[in-house]
Amino acid sequence: MPAFPALETLVDNFRNRRPIRAGSLIITVYGDAIAPRGGTVWLGSMIKLLEPLGLNQRLVRTSVFRLAKENWLVAEQVGRRSYYSLTGPGIRRFQKAFKRVYADQNPEWDGRWLMAILSQLEQDERQKLRQELEWHGFGTLSPTVLLHPQMQKSELQAVLQEYDYTDDVIIFEDMGEGSTATRPLRLQTRESWNLPKLAESYQSFLDKFRPIWNHINDKGIPTPEQCFQIRTLLIHEYRRIILRDPELPDELLPGDWAGSAARQLCTNIYQRVWQGAEQHMDAVLETAEGPLPPPNNKFYKRYGGLN
Template sequence: MHARSALFDVYGDHLRTRGNEAPVAALVRLLEPVGIAAPAVRTAISRMVIQGWLEPTMLEAGRGYAATEQAIRRLDAAAERIYRTTRREWDGCWHLVFLDPIRQRADRNRVRAGLGWLGYAELSDAVWISPWPQPELTGLLGGEGATAATATATDFQPAGLPASCWDLATLGEEYAEWLERVREVEPVDDHDDPDEAAFAQRFSLVHEWRLFLFRDPGLPDELLPAAWPGREAAAHFTAEAERLKPGADRYVDRCLQ
Protein backbone atom coordinates (compact mmCIF):
# COMPACT_ATOMS: atom_id res chain seq x y z
CA MET A 1 0.00 0.00 0.00
CA HIS A 2 1.50 3.32 -1.08
CA ALA A 3 1.34 6.24 1.35
CA ARG A 4 -0.22 8.52 -1.28
CA SER A 5 -3.06 6.08 -1.97
CA ALA A 6 -3.54 5.55 1.76
CA LEU A 7 -3.86 9.30 2.33
CA PHE A 8 -6.52 9.50 -0.36
CA ASP A 9 -8.39 6.76 1.51
CA VAL A 10 -8.07 8.60 4.84
CA TYR A 11 -9.40 11.85 3.41
CA GLY A 12 -12.12 10.19 1.36
CA ASP A 13 -13.39 7.63 3.84
CA HIS A 14 -12.87 9.43 7.16
CA LEU A 15 -12.03 13.12 6.87
CA ARG A 16 -14.64 13.94 4.21
CA THR A 17 -17.21 14.15 7.04
CA ARG A 18 -14.77 15.74 9.49
CA GLY A 19 -13.95 19.00 7.79
CA ASN A 20 -11.60 17.58 5.12
CA GLU A 21 -8.57 18.41 7.25
CA ALA A 22 -6.31 16.92 9.91
CA PRO A 23 -3.07 17.70 11.78
CA VAL A 24 0.05 15.99 10.49
CA ALA A 25 0.42 14.08 13.76
CA ALA A 26 -3.10 12.67 13.40
CA LEU A 27 -2.41 11.55 9.83
CA VAL A 28 0.70 9.73 11.05
CA ARG A 29 -1.27 8.03 13.83
CA LEU A 30 -4.05 7.00 11.45
CA LEU A 31 -1.69 5.28 9.02
CA GLU A 32 0.44 3.55 11.63
CA PRO A 33 -1.98 0.57 12.09
CA VAL A 34 -1.82 -0.17 8.36
CA GLY A 35 1.96 -0.30 8.31
CA ILE A 36 2.90 3.09 6.85
CA ALA A 37 5.74 4.85 8.67
CA ALA A 38 5.82 8.56 9.50
CA PRO A 39 8.55 9.51 6.96
CA ALA A 40 6.51 7.98 4.13
CA VAL A 41 3.41 9.86 5.26
CA ARG A 42 5.25 13.20 5.34
CA THR A 43 6.81 12.60 1.91
CA ALA A 44 3.43 11.71 0.42
CA ILE A 45 1.86 14.84 1.92
CA SER A 46 4.53 17.03 0.33
CA ARG A 47 3.96 15.43 -3.07
CA MET A 48 0.18 15.79 -2.80
CA VAL A 49 0.59 19.50 -2.04
CA ILE A 50 2.70 19.93 -5.18
CA GLN A 51 0.09 18.00 -7.20
CA GLY A 52 -2.74 20.18 -5.92
CA TRP A 53 -4.53 17.58 -3.79
CA LEU A 54 -3.70 19.03 -0.35
CA GLU A 55 -3.01 22.51 0.99
CA PRO A 56 -1.39 23.52 4.31
CA THR A 57 -3.59 24.94 7.06
CA MET A 58 -3.21 25.87 10.72
CA LEU A 59 -5.40 23.94 13.14
CA GLU A 60 -5.82 24.13 16.91
CA ALA A 61 -3.69 21.00 17.22
CA GLY A 62 -0.92 22.48 15.04
CA ARG A 63 0.08 22.42 11.40
CA GLY A 64 -2.20 20.37 9.23
CA TYR A 65 -3.40 19.80 5.68
CA ALA A 66 -6.79 20.22 4.05
CA ALA A 67 -8.14 18.62 0.89
CA THR A 68 -8.36 21.05 -2.02
CA GLU A 69 -11.51 21.55 -4.09
CA GLN A 70 -9.93 19.38 -6.79
CA ALA A 71 -9.41 16.60 -4.26
CA ILE A 72 -12.90 16.92 -2.83
CA ARG A 73 -14.47 16.52 -6.27
CA ARG A 74 -12.37 13.40 -6.91
CA LEU A 75 -13.11 11.96 -3.46
CA ASP A 76 -16.85 12.50 -3.84
CA ALA A 77 -16.84 10.84 -7.26
CA ALA A 78 -14.88 7.89 -5.86
CA ALA A 79 -17.19 7.56 -2.83
CA GLU A 80 -20.23 7.47 -5.10
CA ARG A 81 -18.71 4.54 -6.99
CA ILE A 82 -17.31 2.76 -3.91
CA TYR A 83 -20.58 2.84 -1.95
CA ARG A 84 -22.87 2.92 -4.99
CA THR A 85 -24.91 5.75 -3.53
CA THR A 86 -26.58 6.55 -6.85
CA ARG A 87 -28.67 4.00 -8.70
CA ARG A 88 -28.74 4.74 -12.42
CA GLU A 89 -31.10 3.45 -15.06
CA TRP A 90 -29.35 2.91 -18.37
CA ASP A 91 -31.13 4.36 -21.38
CA GLY A 92 -29.31 2.11 -23.87
CA CYS A 93 -27.21 4.98 -25.13
CA TRP A 94 -23.41 4.73 -25.42
CA HIS A 95 -21.23 7.80 -24.97
CA LEU A 96 -18.26 8.14 -27.33
CA VAL A 97 -15.12 10.26 -26.98
CA PHE A 98 -13.01 10.92 -30.10
CA LEU A 99 -9.60 12.05 -28.85
CA ASP A 100 -7.57 14.46 -30.92
CA PRO A 101 -3.93 13.35 -31.39
CA ILE A 102 -1.72 13.84 -28.31
CA ARG A 103 1.90 14.19 -29.32
CA GLN A 104 3.73 13.51 -26.06
CA ARG A 105 3.65 9.89 -24.88
CA ALA A 106 3.59 10.84 -21.18
CA ASP A 107 0.59 13.14 -21.74
CA ARG A 108 -1.13 10.48 -23.81
CA ASN A 109 -0.62 7.85 -21.09
CA ARG A 110 -2.05 10.15 -18.40
CA VAL A 111 -5.15 10.84 -20.47
CA ARG A 112 -5.63 7.13 -21.16
CA ALA A 113 -5.25 6.30 -17.47
CA GLY A 114 -7.70 9.04 -16.55
CA LEU A 115 -10.28 7.81 -19.04
CA GLY A 116 -9.94 4.30 -17.67
CA TRP A 117 -10.49 5.55 -14.12
CA LEU A 118 -13.65 7.34 -15.24
CA GLY A 119 -14.95 4.06 -16.67
CA TYR A 120 -14.19 4.45 -20.37
CA ALA A 121 -12.73 1.69 -22.54
CA GLU A 122 -10.98 2.04 -25.89
CA LEU A 123 -13.36 0.98 -28.66
CA SER A 124 -10.79 1.63 -31.39
CA ASP A 125 -7.72 3.79 -31.83
CA ALA A 126 -8.39 7.13 -30.05
CA VAL A 127 -12.10 6.31 -29.66
CA TRP A 128 -13.32 5.67 -26.10
CA ILE A 129 -16.72 4.48 -24.94
CA SER A 130 -18.82 4.43 -21.76
CA PRO A 131 -22.45 3.55 -21.02
CA TRP A 132 -22.73 6.66 -18.85
CA PRO A 133 -22.00 10.35 -19.44
CA GLN A 134 -19.05 11.20 -17.19
CA PRO A 135 -19.19 14.72 -15.69
CA GLU A 136 -15.44 14.65 -14.94
CA LEU A 137 -14.51 14.20 -18.61
CA THR A 138 -14.24 17.92 -19.34
CA GLY A 139 -12.03 18.50 -16.32
CA LEU A 140 -9.78 15.58 -17.20
CA LEU A 141 -9.23 16.72 -20.77
CA GLY A 142 -8.81 20.36 -19.81
CA GLY A 143 -6.32 19.54 -17.08
CA GLU A 144 -4.15 17.66 -19.55
CA GLY A 145 -4.56 20.17 -22.38
CA ALA A 146 -6.29 17.52 -24.49
CA THR A 147 -9.24 18.04 -26.81
CA ALA A 148 -11.91 15.67 -28.04
CA ALA A 149 -15.25 15.46 -29.78
CA THR A 150 -18.12 13.53 -28.19
CA ALA A 151 -21.13 11.73 -29.59
CA THR A 152 -23.76 9.16 -28.61
CA ALA A 153 -24.80 5.92 -30.29
CA THR A 154 -27.32 3.18 -29.66
CA ASP A 155 -26.78 0.63 -32.43
CA PHE A 156 -23.62 -1.45 -32.82
CA GLN A 157 -22.88 -4.49 -34.96
CA PRO A 158 -22.45 -6.92 -33.40
CA ALA A 159 -24.70 -5.77 -30.56
CA GLY A 160 -22.28 -6.99 -27.87
CA LEU A 161 -19.30 -5.10 -29.29
CA PRO A 162 -19.17 -2.24 -26.75
CA ALA A 163 -19.30 -4.51 -23.67
CA SER A 164 -16.50 -6.66 -25.13
CA CYS A 165 -14.13 -3.70 -24.76
CA TRP A 166 -13.79 -4.63 -21.10
CA ASP A 167 -12.23 -7.93 -20.00
CA LEU A 168 -15.18 -9.01 -17.87
CA ALA A 169 -13.97 -12.63 -17.58
CA THR A 170 -10.72 -11.62 -15.86
CA LEU A 171 -12.48 -9.00 -13.75
CA GLY A 172 -15.02 -11.59 -12.59
CA GLU A 173 -12.22 -13.94 -11.54
CA GLU A 174 -10.58 -11.14 -9.57
CA TYR A 175 -13.85 -10.42 -7.76
CA ALA A 176 -14.30 -14.10 -6.89
CA GLU A 177 -10.72 -14.44 -5.61
CA TRP A 178 -11.01 -11.26 -3.55
CA LEU A 179 -14.28 -12.40 -2.00
CA GLU A 180 -12.84 -15.78 -1.00
CA ARG A 181 -9.85 -14.13 0.65
CA VAL A 182 -11.58 -11.32 2.58
CA ARG A 183 -14.19 -13.63 4.09
CA GLU A 184 -11.48 -15.04 6.37
CA VAL A 185 -10.79 -12.21 8.83
CA GLU A 186 -9.77 -12.31 12.48
CA PRO A 187 -12.47 -11.03 14.88
CA VAL A 188 -11.63 -7.52 16.05
CA ASP A 189 -12.59 -8.40 19.63
CA ASP A 190 -9.56 -10.72 19.77
CA HIS A 191 -7.27 -7.64 19.69
CA ASP A 192 -6.09 -5.53 22.62
CA ASP A 193 -7.57 -2.46 20.89
CA PRO A 194 -10.73 -3.57 19.03
CA ASP A 195 -11.35 -0.07 17.64
CA GLU A 196 -7.88 0.12 16.13
CA ALA A 197 -8.35 -3.38 14.70
CA ALA A 198 -11.71 -2.36 13.21
CA PHE A 199 -10.10 0.70 11.64
CA ALA A 200 -7.25 -1.34 10.15
CA GLN A 201 -9.60 -4.00 8.78
CA ARG A 202 -12.01 -1.48 7.30
CA PHE A 203 -9.15 0.56 5.88
CA SER A 204 -7.73 -2.46 4.05
CA LEU A 205 -11.22 -3.48 2.91
CA VAL A 206 -11.97 -0.06 1.41
CA HIS A 207 -8.48 0.31 -0.05
CA GLU A 208 -8.67 -3.00 -1.88
CA TRP A 209 -12.23 -2.37 -3.03
CA ARG A 210 -11.23 1.07 -4.34
CA LEU A 211 -8.63 -0.60 -6.57
CA PHE A 212 -11.49 -2.26 -8.46
CA LEU A 213 -12.56 1.22 -9.58
CA PHE A 214 -9.57 1.30 -11.90
CA ARG A 215 -10.79 -1.87 -13.64
CA ASP A 216 -14.57 -2.02 -13.20
CA PRO A 217 -16.42 0.48 -15.42
CA GLY A 218 -19.69 0.02 -13.55
CA LEU A 219 -21.56 -1.38 -16.53
CA PRO A 220 -25.37 -1.47 -16.35
CA ASP A 221 -26.67 -4.67 -14.80
CA GLU A 222 -28.30 -5.79 -18.05
CA LEU A 223 -24.88 -5.89 -19.73
CA LEU A 224 -23.32 -8.15 -17.09
CA PRO A 225 -23.35 -11.97 -16.99
CA ALA A 226 -26.18 -13.57 -15.04
CA ALA A 227 -23.81 -15.07 -12.44
CA TRP A 228 -21.63 -11.96 -12.14
CA PRO A 229 -19.28 -12.36 -9.07
CA GLY A 230 -19.17 -8.59 -8.67
CA ARG A 231 -22.70 -8.58 -7.26
CA GLU A 232 -21.86 -10.92 -4.37
CA ALA A 233 -18.55 -9.12 -3.79
CA ALA A 234 -20.32 -5.76 -3.60
CA ALA A 235 -22.87 -7.11 -1.10
CA HIS A 236 -20.09 -8.47 1.11
CA PHE A 237 -18.13 -5.22 0.94
CA THR A 238 -21.18 -3.17 1.94
CA ALA A 239 -22.02 -5.42 4.89
CA GLU A 240 -18.43 -5.54 6.19
CA ALA A 241 -17.87 -1.81 5.78
CA GLU A 242 -21.01 -1.10 7.84
CA ARG A 243 -20.09 -3.67 10.49
CA LEU A 244 -16.62 -2.20 11.03
CA LYS A 245 -17.60 1.47 10.76
CA PRO A 246 -18.53 2.22 14.43
CA GLY A 247 -15.20 0.97 15.79
CA ALA A 248 -13.26 2.63 12.98
CA ASP A 249 -15.04 5.94 13.67
CA ARG A 250 -14.12 5.78 17.35
CA TYR A 251 -10.47 5.20 16.48
CA VAL A 252 -10.41 8.09 13.99
CA ASP A 253 -11.95 10.44 16.55
CA ARG A 254 -9.35 9.36 19.10
CA CYS A 255 -6.51 10.13 16.68
CA LEU A 256 -7.95 13.53 15.77
CA GLN A 257 -8.22 14.48 19.44
Protein backbone atom coordinates in the same frame (compact mmCIF):
# COMPACT_ATOMS: atom_id res chain seq x y z
CA MET B 1 -7.07 -6.88 21.30
CA PRO B 2 -9.14 -10.04 20.80
CA ALA B 3 -7.70 -12.54 18.35
CA PHE B 4 -8.83 -11.93 14.77
CA PRO B 5 -6.72 -14.19 12.49
CA ALA B 6 -8.40 -13.07 9.26
CA LEU B 7 -7.66 -9.41 10.05
CA GLU B 8 -4.10 -10.20 11.08
CA THR B 9 -3.56 -11.90 7.71
CA LEU B 10 -5.12 -8.94 5.87
CA VAL B 11 -2.90 -6.40 7.67
CA ASP B 12 0.23 -8.52 7.25
CA ASN B 13 -0.39 -8.87 3.52
CA PHE B 14 -0.78 -5.10 3.21
CA ARG B 15 2.38 -4.42 5.23
CA ASN B 16 4.40 -6.82 3.08
CA ARG B 17 3.48 -5.17 -0.23
CA ARG B 18 6.37 -3.61 -2.07
CA PRO B 19 6.10 -0.79 -2.72
CA ILE B 20 3.57 -0.15 0.05
CA ARG B 21 2.16 3.01 -1.67
CA ALA B 22 1.48 4.94 1.51
CA GLY B 23 0.18 7.94 -0.41
CA SER B 24 -2.65 5.89 -1.88
CA LEU B 25 -3.67 4.64 1.57
CA ILE B 26 -3.60 8.19 2.96
CA ILE B 27 -5.89 9.27 0.12
CA THR B 28 -8.24 6.47 1.13
CA VAL B 29 -8.26 7.60 4.76
CA TYR B 30 -8.86 11.24 3.84
CA GLY B 31 -11.64 10.38 1.41
CA ASP B 32 -13.34 7.79 3.58
CA ALA B 33 -12.85 9.14 7.08
CA ILE B 34 -11.45 12.68 7.32
CA ALA B 35 -13.23 14.51 4.47
CA PRO B 36 -16.71 14.03 6.00
CA ARG B 37 -15.39 15.24 9.38
CA GLY B 38 -14.01 18.65 8.46
CA GLY B 39 -11.14 17.50 6.27
CA THR B 40 -8.30 18.64 8.57
CA VAL B 41 -6.10 16.71 11.02
CA TRP B 42 -2.85 17.11 12.91
CA LEU B 43 -0.09 15.21 11.12
CA GLY B 44 1.14 13.67 14.37
CA SER B 45 -2.25 12.08 15.03
CA MET B 46 -2.37 10.76 11.46
CA ILE B 47 1.01 9.11 12.01
CA LYS B 48 -0.31 7.45 15.18
CA LEU B 49 -3.45 6.29 13.37
CA LEU B 50 -1.59 4.62 10.50
CA GLU B 51 1.34 3.08 12.38
CA PRO B 52 -0.47 -0.24 13.10
CA LEU B 53 -0.97 -0.66 9.34
CA GLY B 54 2.79 -0.59 8.75
CA LEU B 55 3.30 3.06 7.85
CA ASN B 56 6.11 4.53 9.94
CA GLN B 57 6.53 8.22 10.75
CA ARG B 58 9.02 8.90 7.98
CA LEU B 59 6.86 7.21 5.34
CA VAL B 60 3.73 9.12 6.36
CA ARG B 61 5.53 12.47 6.43
CA THR B 62 7.13 11.89 3.04
CA SER B 63 3.83 10.78 1.50
CA VAL B 64 1.89 13.72 2.92
CA PHE B 65 4.50 16.18 1.62
CA ARG B 66 4.21 14.59 -1.81
CA LEU B 67 0.41 14.81 -1.74
CA ALA B 68 0.75 18.50 -0.87
CA LYS B 69 3.02 19.05 -3.87
CA GLU B 70 0.44 17.29 -6.06
CA ASN B 71 -2.24 19.71 -4.76
CA TRP B 72 -4.23 17.13 -2.85
CA LEU B 73 -3.44 18.58 0.57
CA VAL B 74 -2.44 21.94 2.02
CA ALA B 75 -0.57 22.50 5.30
CA GLU B 76 -1.19 25.03 8.06
CA GLN B 77 1.36 25.55 10.82
CA VAL B 78 0.02 26.21 14.32
CA GLY B 79 2.90 26.49 16.73
CA ARG B 80 5.11 23.47 16.12
CA ARG B 81 2.28 21.36 14.74
CA SER B 82 1.34 20.87 11.09
CA TYR B 83 -2.32 20.42 10.18
CA TYR B 84 -3.20 19.09 6.74
CA SER B 85 -6.43 19.87 4.92
CA LEU B 86 -7.86 18.95 1.56
CA THR B 87 -7.40 21.52 -1.18
CA GLY B 88 -10.37 22.64 -3.30
CA PRO B 89 -9.25 20.46 -6.24
CA GLY B 90 -8.59 17.64 -3.79
CA ILE B 91 -12.15 17.83 -2.46
CA ARG B 92 -13.58 17.75 -5.99
CA ARG B 93 -11.47 14.69 -6.87
CA PHE B 94 -12.62 12.90 -3.73
CA GLN B 95 -16.27 13.69 -4.32
CA LYS B 96 -16.13 12.47 -7.89
CA ALA B 97 -14.33 9.22 -7.14
CA PHE B 98 -15.88 8.25 -3.82
CA LYS B 99 -19.42 8.80 -5.09
CA ARG B 100 -18.95 5.57 -7.03
CA VAL B 101 -17.32 3.78 -4.10
CA TYR B 102 -20.33 4.25 -1.82
CA ALA B 103 -23.13 3.54 -4.30
CA ASP B 104 -25.30 0.62 -3.18
CA GLN B 105 -26.06 -0.47 -6.74
CA ASN B 106 -25.16 0.18 -10.37
CA PRO B 107 -27.12 3.00 -12.01
CA GLU B 108 -29.85 1.87 -14.40
CA TRP B 109 -28.95 1.92 -18.08
CA ASP B 110 -31.09 3.82 -20.58
CA GLY B 111 -29.44 2.26 -23.64
CA ARG B 112 -27.28 5.32 -24.27
CA TRP B 113 -23.69 5.12 -25.50
CA LEU B 114 -21.19 7.97 -25.36
CA MET B 115 -18.40 7.79 -27.93
CA ALA B 116 -15.14 9.75 -28.08
CA ILE B 117 -13.09 9.81 -31.30
CA LEU B 118 -9.45 10.79 -30.76
CA SER B 119 -8.20 10.58 -34.35
CA GLN B 120 -7.45 14.32 -34.54
CA LEU B 121 -4.95 14.25 -31.68
CA GLU B 122 -1.22 13.73 -32.01
CA GLN B 123 -0.08 10.27 -30.93
CA ASP B 124 1.39 11.35 -27.57
CA GLU B 125 -1.68 13.42 -26.71
CA ARG B 126 -3.96 10.60 -27.82
CA GLN B 127 -2.21 8.12 -25.53
CA LYS B 128 -2.40 10.54 -22.60
CA LEU B 129 -6.13 11.10 -23.10
CA ARG B 130 -6.80 7.39 -23.69
CA GLN B 131 -5.30 6.59 -20.30
CA GLU B 132 -7.39 9.28 -18.62
CA LEU B 133 -10.62 8.13 -20.27
CA GLU B 134 -9.91 4.49 -19.49
CA TRP B 135 -9.47 5.52 -15.85
CA HIS B 136 -12.96 7.02 -16.10
CA GLY B 137 -14.32 3.67 -17.34
CA PHE B 138 -14.20 4.07 -21.12
CA GLY B 139 -13.70 0.95 -23.21
CA THR B 140 -11.67 0.69 -26.40
CA LEU B 141 -13.50 0.05 -29.64
CA SER B 142 -10.43 0.84 -31.76
CA PRO B 143 -7.12 2.69 -31.19
CA THR B 144 -8.87 6.03 -31.75
CA VAL B 145 -12.45 5.28 -30.63
CA LEU B 146 -13.53 4.88 -27.00
CA LEU B 147 -17.05 4.42 -25.62
CA HIS B 148 -18.93 4.49 -22.32
CA PRO B 149 -22.50 3.38 -21.47
CA GLN B 150 -23.05 5.56 -18.39
CA MET B 151 -21.08 8.82 -18.50
CA GLN B 152 -22.95 12.02 -19.27
CA LYS B 153 -21.76 14.16 -22.17
CA SER B 154 -21.19 17.09 -19.80
CA GLU B 155 -18.85 14.94 -17.69
CA LEU B 156 -16.78 14.02 -20.74
CA GLN B 157 -16.64 17.66 -21.83
CA ALA B 158 -15.36 18.60 -18.37
CA VAL B 159 -12.52 16.08 -18.71
CA LEU B 160 -11.64 17.38 -22.16
CA GLN B 161 -11.69 20.95 -20.91
CA GLU B 162 -9.32 20.07 -18.08
CA TYR B 163 -6.80 18.77 -20.62
CA ASP B 164 -7.54 21.51 -23.16
CA TYR B 165 -8.78 19.01 -25.78
CA THR B 166 -12.29 20.40 -26.16
CA ASP B 167 -11.79 21.34 -29.82
CA ASP B 168 -9.82 18.21 -30.74
CA VAL B 169 -12.13 15.32 -29.81
CA ILE B 170 -15.29 14.30 -31.65
CA ILE B 171 -18.19 13.25 -29.40
CA PHE B 172 -21.15 11.15 -30.49
CA GLU B 173 -24.09 10.17 -28.31
CA ASP B 174 -26.40 7.32 -29.25
CA MET B 175 -29.72 7.42 -27.38
CA GLY B 176 -31.29 4.05 -27.95
CA GLU B 177 -29.94 1.51 -30.41
CA GLY B 178 -27.63 0.03 -27.79
CA SER B 179 -30.42 -0.81 -25.37
CA THR B 180 -30.77 -4.36 -26.72
CA ALA B 181 -27.96 -6.48 -25.30
CA THR B 182 -27.36 -8.70 -28.32
CA ARG B 183 -24.77 -11.46 -28.36
CA PRO B 184 -22.34 -9.46 -30.59
CA LEU B 185 -22.68 -6.49 -28.24
CA ARG B 186 -21.93 -8.64 -25.18
CA LEU B 187 -18.88 -10.13 -26.90
CA GLN B 188 -17.65 -6.68 -27.91
CA THR B 189 -18.14 -5.49 -24.33
CA ARG B 190 -15.99 -8.35 -23.07
CA GLU B 191 -13.19 -7.32 -25.46
CA SER B 192 -13.40 -3.56 -25.02
CA TRP B 193 -13.21 -3.63 -21.22
CA ASN B 194 -11.21 -6.80 -20.54
CA LEU B 195 -13.92 -8.10 -18.23
CA PRO B 196 -12.07 -11.34 -17.33
CA LYS B 197 -9.21 -9.32 -15.77
CA LEU B 198 -11.66 -7.11 -13.88
CA ALA B 199 -13.54 -10.19 -12.66
CA GLU B 200 -10.25 -11.61 -11.31
CA SER B 201 -9.73 -8.43 -9.28
CA TYR B 202 -13.21 -8.70 -7.82
CA GLN B 203 -12.72 -12.38 -7.00
CA SER B 204 -9.47 -11.55 -5.21
CA PHE B 205 -11.36 -8.94 -3.18
CA LEU B 206 -14.00 -11.54 -2.24
CA ASP B 207 -11.31 -14.02 -1.21
CA LYS B 208 -9.67 -11.44 1.06
CA PHE B 209 -12.76 -10.11 2.79
CA ARG B 210 -15.15 -13.06 3.09
CA PRO B 211 -13.12 -14.39 6.05
CA ILE B 212 -13.52 -10.94 7.68
CA TRP B 213 -17.30 -11.11 7.20
CA ASN B 214 -17.47 -14.67 8.51
CA HIS B 215 -15.55 -13.71 11.65
CA ILE B 216 -17.84 -10.72 12.33
CA ASN B 217 -20.90 -12.92 11.90
CA ASP B 218 -19.51 -15.56 14.25
CA LYS B 219 -17.80 -13.38 16.89
CA GLY B 220 -19.65 -10.05 16.66
CA ILE B 221 -18.36 -6.50 16.17
CA PRO B 222 -14.58 -6.26 16.80
CA THR B 223 -12.78 -3.54 18.79
CA PRO B 224 -12.83 0.08 17.54
CA GLU B 225 -9.21 -0.16 16.37
CA GLN B 226 -9.92 -3.39 14.50
CA CYS B 227 -13.02 -1.78 12.97
CA PHE B 228 -10.86 1.08 11.70
CA GLN B 229 -8.32 -1.30 10.17
CA ILE B 230 -11.05 -3.33 8.48
CA ARG B 231 -12.89 -0.29 7.14
CA THR B 232 -9.71 1.36 5.85
CA LEU B 233 -8.35 -1.70 4.05
CA LEU B 234 -11.85 -2.59 2.79
CA ILE B 235 -12.36 0.78 1.10
CA HIS B 236 -8.74 0.95 -0.02
CA GLU B 237 -9.00 -2.36 -1.86
CA TYR B 238 -12.51 -1.73 -3.20
CA ARG B 239 -11.67 1.78 -4.39
CA ARG B 240 -8.75 0.49 -6.46
CA ILE B 241 -11.09 -1.86 -8.31
CA ILE B 242 -14.31 0.14 -8.63
CA LEU B 243 -12.52 3.12 -10.19
CA ARG B 244 -11.36 0.79 -12.99
CA ASP B 245 -14.87 -0.62 -13.40
CA PRO B 246 -16.96 1.10 -16.11
CA GLU B 247 -20.10 0.00 -14.21
CA LEU B 248 -21.52 -1.64 -17.30
CA PRO B 249 -25.26 -2.33 -17.36
CA ASP B 250 -26.34 -5.69 -15.98
CA GLU B 251 -27.60 -6.59 -19.47
CA LEU B 252 -24.01 -6.59 -20.72
CA LEU B 253 -22.39 -8.45 -17.83
CA PRO B 254 -22.04 -12.19 -17.23
CA GLY B 255 -24.77 -13.69 -15.06
CA ASP B 256 -22.25 -14.62 -12.34
CA TRP B 257 -20.52 -11.24 -12.35
CA ALA B 258 -18.22 -11.10 -9.30
CA GLY B 259 -18.55 -7.33 -9.09
CA SER B 260 -22.12 -7.66 -7.80
CA ALA B 261 -21.05 -9.95 -4.96
CA ALA B 262 -18.10 -7.68 -4.16
CA ARG B 263 -20.35 -4.62 -3.89
CA GLN B 264 -22.73 -6.46 -1.55
CA LEU B 265 -19.90 -7.77 0.62
CA CYS B 266 -18.33 -4.32 0.87
CA THR B 267 -21.69 -2.84 1.85
CA ASN B 268 -22.34 -5.52 4.48
CA ILE B 269 -18.94 -5.17 6.15
CA TYR B 270 -18.98 -1.37 6.08
CA GLN B 271 -22.40 -1.32 7.74
CA ARG B 272 -21.03 -3.43 10.61
CA VAL B 273 -17.73 -1.63 11.29
CA TRP B 274 -18.23 2.05 10.49
CA GLN B 275 -19.31 3.06 14.00
CA GLY B 276 -16.40 1.34 15.71
CA ALA B 277 -14.01 2.97 13.25
CA GLU B 278 -15.48 6.39 14.07
CA GLN B 279 -14.92 5.73 17.79
CA HIS B 280 -11.27 4.87 17.15
CA MET B 281 -10.71 8.04 15.13
CA ASP B 282 -12.37 10.07 17.89
CA ALA B 283 -9.75 8.70 20.27
CA VAL B 284 -6.72 9.23 18.00
CA LEU B 285 -7.18 12.07 15.51
CA GLU B 286 -6.90 15.74 16.47
CA THR B 287 -7.58 19.09 14.85
CA ALA B 288 -6.28 22.52 15.90
CA GLU B 289 -9.54 23.00 17.86
CA GLY B 290 -9.39 19.58 19.53
CA PRO B 291 -11.42 16.48 18.59
CA LEU B 292 -12.74 15.86 15.10
CA PRO B 293 -16.16 17.36 14.35
CA PRO B 294 -18.98 14.84 13.76
CA PRO B 295 -19.53 13.46 10.24
CA ASN B 296 -21.61 15.54 7.83
CA ASN B 297 -25.04 14.47 6.62
CA LYS B 298 -23.73 13.04 3.34
CA PHE B 299 -21.69 10.51 5.28
CA TYR B 300 -24.82 8.77 6.55
CA LYS B 301 -26.15 8.27 3.00
CA ARG B 302 -23.37 5.86 2.06
CA TYR B 303 -24.42 2.42 0.83
CA GLY B 304 -28.10 3.30 0.83
CA GLY B 305 -28.01 4.67 4.41
CA LEU B 306 -25.83 3.83 7.42
CA ASN B 307 -27.69 2.36 10.37
